[in-house]
Amino acid sequence: MFPQMKFRVSGLDAKAKYILLLDIVAADDYRYKFHNSRWMIAGKADPEMPKRMYIHPDSPTTGEQWMQKVVSFHKLKLTNNISDKHGFVSTSCIVADNLVA
Known part of the structure; x- marks a missing residue:
């Protein structure tokens, strides 16, 4: 899955250097499946990975x-x-994100 994530950033010190990163967290303790054009609970989530x-x-x-x-x-x-060294690990529904500067 390749979600499209775009942000506008403001309020940074123009001369300082920043590393931007994305941290995705599970919204709850359930596993979901897409069925009949909507997301439905499909059981308990797997244990959370690092x-x-x-x-x-x-x-x-x-x-x-x-x-x-x-x-x-x-x-x-x-x-x-x-x-996978290039993606996120996701074992349940992911709906939240944080942009950290």
Whole structure:
């Protein structure tokens, strides 16, 4: 699954360097499936795996550069494969995200 995530960033120190990363957390303790054009509960979630954050590939860069453009996490991939080195581990419904500067 490749969700499209885009953000506008403001309020950064123009000269300071920042690393932007995305942390995705489970909304609840259930597993979901998409059925009849909607998401339905399909049982309890698997035990939570160790957290992995996705660092934006342009990081680190200056606040000025981050604020000049829309920050896109277009290479983000969600996966439940714990050996995948390029995506997030997801074992239940994911609906929340945090952009950390």
